[in-house]
Amino acid sequence: MEKNIPDNRSDIADRPTPWFEFTSDRQRRRAAECLSHLDEHYPNAVAVGSFDCAFMAWLIARCDQLTSLDTSDTPLETLLQRPMPPGLRLAKASMPFEWPEGRLDLIVLNEGIAEAKEEHIRLLAAHVARDLNPGGSILISTSDTAGSERREDALSASRVIRTLLSKRDLELTENRSTEGHRVDLLRCPAARRAPQRA
Numbered sequence: 001m002e003k004n005i006p007d008n009r010s011d012i013a014d015r016p017t018p019w020f021e022f023t024s025d026r027q028r029r030r031a032a033e034c035l036s037h038l039d040e041h042y043p044n045a046v047a048v049g050s051f052d053c054a055f056m057a058w059l060i061a062r063c064d065q066l067t068s069l070d071t072s073d074t075p076l077e078t079l080l081q082r083p084m085p086p087g088l089r090l091a092k093a094s095m096p097f098e099w100p101e102g103r104l105d106l107i108v109l110n111e112g113i114a115e116a117k118e119e120h121i122r123l124l125a126a127h128v129a130r131d132l133n134p135g136g137s138i139l140i141s142t143s144d145t146a147g148s149e150r151r152e153d154a155l156s157a158s159r160v161i162r163t164l165l166s167k168r169d170l171e172l173t174e175n176r177s178t179e180g181h182r183v184d185l186l187r188c189p190a191a192r193r194a195p196q197r198a
Contacts, residue, residue, distance in 0.1 A: 030181050031055035034108075034141050037174050037185045038062065042106040042137075048095060048124075049110035059108070060085045067100050069093040096124040104131050111142040113160050121163050129168040135190035138164065142182045157184060 035058055045063045047056065049070060060066045067089045091100070096116075107128060116124070128138065142157045161184055164170055174185035 026179070027055070029179065030141070031058055033176075033178060033181060033183055034139060035059070035062075037139060037183055038106070038137065044102060044104050045106035045108065046100055046104055047108040047110075049112040056088070057085055060088050063087060063106070065089070067091060069095060069098075069100070071095055096120050096127060099127045099131075102131070103133050105133050105136045107132065107136070107138045109138065109140045109160070111157075113140065113142070113157070116160075118159075121160055122167075124160075125163045125167040128164060132168065132188050134188055136188045138170070138186040140182075140184040140186075142184075143180055157182060161186065 034055065038059075040062060042063045044065045045059070046067045046069060047059065056066070056068060065087050069091050071092070071094060091098075093099070113121070113124075132138070140157055140160060161172060164186060165172070168188065170186040170188055172184065173187050174183060176183050
């Protein structure tokens, strides 16, 4: 599942396009909107679907480890053409049938989730229910415009949220739409400490 990425990145270190360049102001605003809802630090995170390189660079700055999953080679090859931040792992995965092992503190889903079949959403929700740590977060970034196509994305995001809420004790803490961009944030309550005996 994981792409074969050399440990020595000297062969890509001086390629011309750095990770932090956005191709439009809209991309920058969307990335900033997503990050404004997140905490400053996550030990282990996964991003599912194609994301802008600059957003990934901003996100990895808050994560000790970040796994980026995509069903297509093309976005991964695009990422590999740029100097890679440490702690980032790229993987081609048949989602949601392939899923990284280990506990997660942050899961980021992009608007590709709107195209998922119902049974795939349920399987994704099962992964989340099993692997999201107490206190962890799920951020869903989708389009939300007046166009019928994107309106379907927004409705699908709501469907995903309902499925996630049915599988795990989660709280929907943010639900905002700005400039055609919808951001939903769900949090898993932190584990409660057992009362100490006197």
